[in-house]
Amino acid sequence: MAAESNTHRHGGQPLYDFQRLGIPPRPVIDFSVNVNPLGPPPEVTEAWNGWRHDIHSYPSPDGAGVLRFYQKRFGLAMDSVLAGNGSTELIYLAPRALDLKTAAVAAPSFHDYSRSILLNGGQILEFPDLENNGEGWEKKAIKILPQIDALFIGNPNNPTGQLISAEGILAMAERFPDKFFLVDEAFIQFVENRCRYSLLHPDRLRSNIVVFHSLTKFYALAGLRLGAAISHPETIARLRKHKEPWSVSLPAERSAEVLATCETYEEKTCTLINKERQAMAKFALQSPLMEALPPTANFILARWTATSDLDNLLCALLTRGLYIRDARNFCGLTGNWFRFAILGEKENELLRRAFLQLEKEVR
Ligand SMILES: Cc1ncc(COP(=O)(O)O)c(C=O)c1O
Structure with missing residues (x-):
């Protein structure tokens, strides 16, 4: 550990x-x-000045503009999405809200996966995983899953770039229904053949899979802080209970809505x-x-x-x-x-x- x-x-x-x-x-x-x-997309920078008169107002408590983005862009119902101040906020929220005390993370992977569990008083099981061809992942997962509450999966993994097929993750989630699969798709929109890997689809939502998605990388809005957790509505409701209001600012939620038009x-x-x-x-x-x-x-x-x-x-x-x-x-x-x-x-x-x-x- x-x-x-x-x-x-x-x-x-x-x-x-x-x-x-x-x-x-x-x-x-x-x-x-x-x-x-x-x-950033020109559609966002051009609209930006028009929002400056509104910053005396509160944004919506739940970042409704972000929910509308996922509805329009990925066909995801609003009750299967939770908006956040970057996906980082939601990575830290999940262990608290879902009471996850032990989680496995690939080494190397994004540092904040481990930190989110440790700050919740939990423990981390690291497993070496330096390949980036997805082979062997299944075997490793089957061996580790009985020992933990949750498995973090960077898809693609930062920094190795490893990708796991959506089919592979869905099969594992079905085989281990009492384990959580925390799948980080922060970079998924840069991947060729994204649909082979991504769970951002209404048919691919499961109550024991939480997908973290970032709007800061692909849309170059890192300073604005925008992201979401996507899951079955039951799990989103559990996450929402622990979520602070207003963490998505007004310019951020307005920007998210504009992103749906940036084909x-x-x-x-x-x-x-x-x-x-x-x-x-x-x-x-x-x-x-x-x-x-x-x-x-x-x-x-x-x-x-x-x-x-x-x-x-x-x-x-x-x-x-x-x-x-x-x-x-x-x-x-x-x-x-x-x-x-x-x-x-x-x-x-x-x-x-x-x-x-x-x-x-x-x-
Ligand atoms: C793999 C990975 N996931 C999530 C994040 C967090 O992104 P954000 O909070 O900006 O959405 C980062 C940021 O570097 C990252 O590298």
Whole structure:
């Protein structure tokens, strides 16, 4: 069982690394946070000014604009959705509301899964899972499930990119009806053939599966904080009993409603990310400087193999104004692991060029 860690750092903190490595700070292209490189949908930014006169008012207590987004975009009934201040709020709510005291998490995976259980006085069972091909998941799950209340599944998993089929999760939930399956689909809209994996569908709701979905990554609204938990209405009612009112702000719920009209932006994003993911994967998988896992979403996990210290890479990139995620603080990643987002064509080209220059320098 893992010890609690409150000192965990997320991505997006270049100043920390500039200071730690003794490099004078400068503006960076941030590959450490996996947010849509197109920026927020223009439909949202254009409507934004019109809402400024309304901020003296309370938003709806339950973030009704977010519920309407899921109804329009995914055909989900409003009683099967709970809106939150980012999916993080709901990841922390679930263990409290569902009284989950023991949960299993893959190592590596998103740190806040473990923390949400530990802060609820529970315990975490970590199991090593560094593959990203989904094979072997079933066997591991069957072995672990009798010992726990809940299993966290990042789908795709951050940072490995591992994907589990929706069919596989549904079958496991049926086989273990008294266990909870906490499925995080924060990055699912970046995945090709999303429907093979996603449970965001009215026919795929089960009372022992809670899906966490984020609107901050795919729609580049990280500062606005928007997300949801999706489940069978019975489970949503249990979660709602423990939920604070008004955690979705008025501009956030207005934005969510606008997102339901952003089909062109969604298509543009998928076209860009699919193309860039291919190019970056080809580069990373062939690079003599790293061992990379094949990506499935908008980020790549790799192990730096060119020198014995990842700081050499972080320094070389920071001095070129490029910032990647030091992944050494993920549980289960021993060694020089790093993660980088797939951004726009120009930014990705700059990162590739920096790696090519480094090939010459470390020779
Ligand atoms: C895998 C994963 N899930 C959930 C979140 C939380 O996203 P948000 O609270 O912005 O919806 C993050 C944020 O980095 C993440 O990486």
